[in-house]
Amino acid sequence: MEKLVQTLKEEIIEALNLVEMVPEDINEEAPLFVDGLGLDSIDALELTVLLEKKYGIKIKTAEEGKKILYSVKSMADCIIAGGKAWD
Amino acid sequence: MKIFINGQSAISPQETFTGNSLPDNPVNYSANGFIKCIEPSVREYIDPMTARRMSRIIRFGVCSAIQCLRNADAGNPGAIITGTGLGCLDDTEKFLRTMHNNEEKLLNPTPFIQSTHNTLSSAIAIIIGCNSYNSTYVHRGGSFENALTDAILLLRENSAENVLVGGVDELTDTSFNITSRLGFWKREPVESLRLLDYKGRGSLAGEGMTFFLLSNVKNERSFAVTEMPELFHKPADAAASEEKIRSFISRTCQEGSIDLVLMGLNGDISNDEIYHNLSGRLFSGIPRAYYKHLCGEYDTSSAFAMFIAAEIIRNQTVPRVMQLDGGPAGKIRNVLIYNHQRNNIHSLMLLSGC
Structure with missing residues (x-):
């Protein structure tokens, strides 16, 4: 889990080009959108593409997306529960 | 009616953006077919969270536009008009490459959104909070002249008192390689300042982001x-x-x-x-x-x-x-x-x- 969280943080920084940040700046429990990292709807699309491309996770509805993309931890939980690309 | 230039700014391969507006001691590049712009300090113009999504042409274009307004000591213009021959090439290439590599699936939204030619005019408007007329002209080698024509018409009609007008184009590795195959550029290394000494086919590829604040009212900043x-x-x-x-x-x-x-x-x-x-x-x-x-x-x-x-x-x-x-x-x-x-x-x- 710890390794996955670290990898996810690195991938998020790269995918969203958060040039000012390092993985340690991201609290895995904190919300990614609005209050936490301050991400927006385009970032949500980028993270959706990231999850599908790297981990085979398809987000089917907006409601599901809100839960899965809530934080780094919720993304990691989702991958562990149903991801195809993670052992 | 006279149309005055009240401010201008240029990001170019020369130090035109950092105060040396008329290059007395220009940079002489040992160029392999192209020269690229000297990078501005983007941080001084755009918040990093906003800039992270912008490609080079947009970042540099926004910096040049904002500096132009500062040089003219002007508030928000009555119109923003840009001319570009090839637009946001880097994002277009990223988008097309992903589409090809991923067999048209799982396309990242950012390069697609930012790949349109009018992205820069819009980005400037959003950043400076300008809701006025906004347009982009794409006519190859006449793009800037068309933008300038529109700006002058607006000013002559008194539809605006100040118009921000610019010409922007970026050079990417892919576009350089394609146009090289068409014989557009010199194949041998050249010293840029001696460009005319190399008698032969081909030129030197370049790029730039230049803006002007035009006005139908003369003020203390007007100089041409x-x-x-x-x-x-x-x-x-x-x-x-x-x-x-x-x-x-x-x-x-x-x-x-x-x-x-x-x-x-x-x-x-x-x-x-x-x-x-x-x-x-x-x-x-x-x-x-x-x-x-x-x-x-x-x-x-x-x-x-x-x-x-x-x-x-x-x-x-x-x-x-x-x-x-x-x-x-x-x-x-x-x-x-x-x-x-x-x-x-x-x-x-x-x-x-x-």
Whole structure:
């Protein structure tokens, strides 16, 4: 889990080009959108593409997306529960 | 109605953005076919969270536009108009490459959103909070001139008092490689400042982001006046070009009043031959200068030419490195800019003192 969280943080920084940040700046429990990292709807699309491309996770509805993309931890939980690309 | 230049800014391969607006000691590149812009300090103009999604042309374009407004000491303009030959190439390439590699699935949204030609005009408007007229012209080598024409029309109609108008194009590795195969660029390494010494085919690829704040009201910042530009396409021969140029000159200024001709010589012999032929017919006795060894060849390089011409009028000097046959002896009032790209689109602009 710890390794996955670290990898996810690195991938998020790269995918969203958060040039000012390092993985340690991201609290895995904190919300990614609005209050936490301050991400927006385009970032949500980028993270959706990231999850599908790297981990085979398809987000089917907006409601599901809100839960899965809530934080780094919720993304990691989702991958562990149903991801195809993670052992 | 006179149209005044109240501010300008240029990000180019020269230090035009960092205070050296008229390059006395220009950067001499050992170039393998291209030269690229000197990077500005983006942080001073755009919040990093906003800039992270922007490609190079957008970041640099926004910096240049904001600096132009600062130089003019102007608030929000009544219109934002840009001209670009190829638009946001880097994002377009990213998007197409992903589409190809991923078999049209799982496409990242950011490069797609930012790949449209009008992204820069919109990004400037969003960042400075300007809800006025916003437009982008895409007409290859005449893109900037079309943007300038629209700006002048708006000002003459009094639809706006100030218009931010610019010409932007970026150079990417992919576009350079493709156009190299078409024989557009020199194959051997060249010293950029000696571009005209390499007699042969091909030029030097370049890029730039240049903005002007034009106004129909003269103020203490006004330093030059621009006339309506003129474009003509694929002239049949030198006589046809000569007629167009004579007609433009007679429309915009008095006969014999041109003090300098700034030409788009680019080191390609077939391209430059046209300028040399016309010089004998039209510009005998008028000092000539050139500029593409400073910025390279690109669709909106005429915007850089206008920037240089305005600085020449403001400073009343032509840097030695730009002179073709000596500088003007007296006061520099009228500068004619004549540019063409591969004999397709020819453009004429006239700048005067105010």
